[in-house]
Amino acid sequence: MTRIVAGSVGGRSIAVPAKGTRPTSDRVREAIFSRLEHLDVLDGARVLDLYAGSGALGLEAASRGAVAVTLVDSARAAADVARKNVAALGLTGVRVTTESAERFAAALAGRVAGAAGVARAAGGAAGTAGAGGAAGAGGVTAVPGGGVGGLDLVFLDPPYDLAEDDLAVVLTHLATPGVLADGAVVVVERSTRTPEPAWPDGLAPFARKDYGETAVYYAEPTDAAPGDAAPGDTTPADTTPGDEGPASSDSVGA
Secondary structure, three states, X not given: OEEOOOOOOOOOEEOOOOOOOOOOOHHHHHHHHHHHHHHOOOOOOEEEEEOOOOOHHHHHHHHOOOOEEEEEEOOHHHHHHHHHHHHHHOOOOEEEEEOOHHHXXXXXXXXXXXXXXXXXXXXXXXXXXXXXXXXXXXXEOOOOOXXXXXXEEEEEOOOOOOOHHHHHHHHHHHOOOOOEEEEEEEEEEEEOOOOOOOOOOOXXXXXXXXXXXXXXXXXXXXXXOOOOOOOOOOOOOEOOOOOOOOOOOOOOOO
C-alpha cells in the first residue's frame, strides 16, 4: 500500500499502476520530503513530477503546500491512475499529462526560451518608445502554474534501465535559463548500481543519499548557462548514506 505521508491529506492511501512502475517507498519519500522541508522549497511551490507513475511524489508535494503540480508520465495506464488519485484526494492545482518526459521537458524549455525572447523584444521596444512601452514583461515564463519565474521543485524518478544519455537530455532541458526558479531543487532517483547523472551546465548536485538500492540526488541551478564551462567541482557535498533503511524496489516512477 502506498500512502501520502504528511500534510493536508496525510495518511490517505493512493492507487498504483498494476505494472510497469517502481513506486518510491513511503520511507524514502518521507526522507526526501524531510530534506525538502528543511530547504523550505515546498510551501507555495510550483512542482513538476516527471516519470510520475502514480503521482506519489507530486501529490505529496501538493499535500505539503505546493500550489501548482504537474504530473507527467508517458504510460496512459499510469496517467489514468494518477488522475484517479488526484480526484480521490481532492487536491487542487494538480494536473496530469500523458507525455514522455523528454518531449515535455523539451517543449517546456522551448516555451520558456520563447517567452524570454518576447520579453527581451518588449523591453527593447519599451526602451525605444519610452514610458509607454511594455513595462513588467521581463521574467515571465511559461512554466506550469504560470506567472513570473520558474519551477521551484522537479522530481525525476525514471526507470532504472533508462539510458544515461536519455536522462541527460531531460536534465539539459531543465537547465535552460528560466525553467528553474532561483533556489529551485531538482531531485533525481536512480539505482545505486547506475552512474551518477551527467549534470549539464547550469545544474549542479549538492547532495546524495542512498537507501538500499535507491540513490537520491539533489541538484540546484547555477549561474552557468548551457555551453558555459562547468562552475568548479560539482561533486555532491553531502554523500552520506541514508539512515532511513532500504528503499523498496519492487516495481518506474513514484
